Amino acid sequence: MNLHVAPVIVVPLTTTIRQYPSRVEVQLRGKRGQAALDQIRAVDRTRLVKNLGAVPKAVADEIAGVLIEMFQRQ
Numbered sequence: 001m002n003l004h005v006a007p008v009i010v011v012p013l014t015t016t017i018r019q020y021p022s023r024v025e026v027q028l029r030g031k032r033g034q035a036a037l038d039q040i041r042a043v044d045r046t047r048l049v050k051n052l053g054a055v056p057k058a059v060a061d062e063i064a065g066v067l068i069e070m071f072q073r074q
Contacts, residue, residue, distance in 0.1 A: 007042040011035045011063070022070060024063050026055050035059075037066055 013026060015033040022038035029052060055063070 006045060008045050008048060009040060009042050010048075011037060012039050012041075022066065024059065024066055026059055028053055028055065035063055037063065037070065 013033050014036050023034040026033055026035050
C-alpha cells in the first residue's frame with residue numbers, strides 16, 4: 001500500500017519493553033526492542049530520512065497476526 005499513496009503507514013520501534021499484547025519483539029541493527037503496534041500512524045513520505053532496515057519475515061508475520069487480532073476485537 002505504501003508504494004501507491006503519499007502518506008506512509010509506519011510502526012514506531014521502541015527499546016522500552018512493555019508486556020502489552022500490541023507489542024512485538026524485534027531486533028534491528030543489533031538492538032533489542034519492540035514494534036509498538038498500538039502507535040501506528042501515517043506520516044508524510046518526506047519525513048522519512050533514511051531506511052534503517054527491515055525485520056525478518058517471521059517477525060513481519062507475527063506483526064501481521066497481531067494486527068489482525070487487534071482489528072478483529074470487538
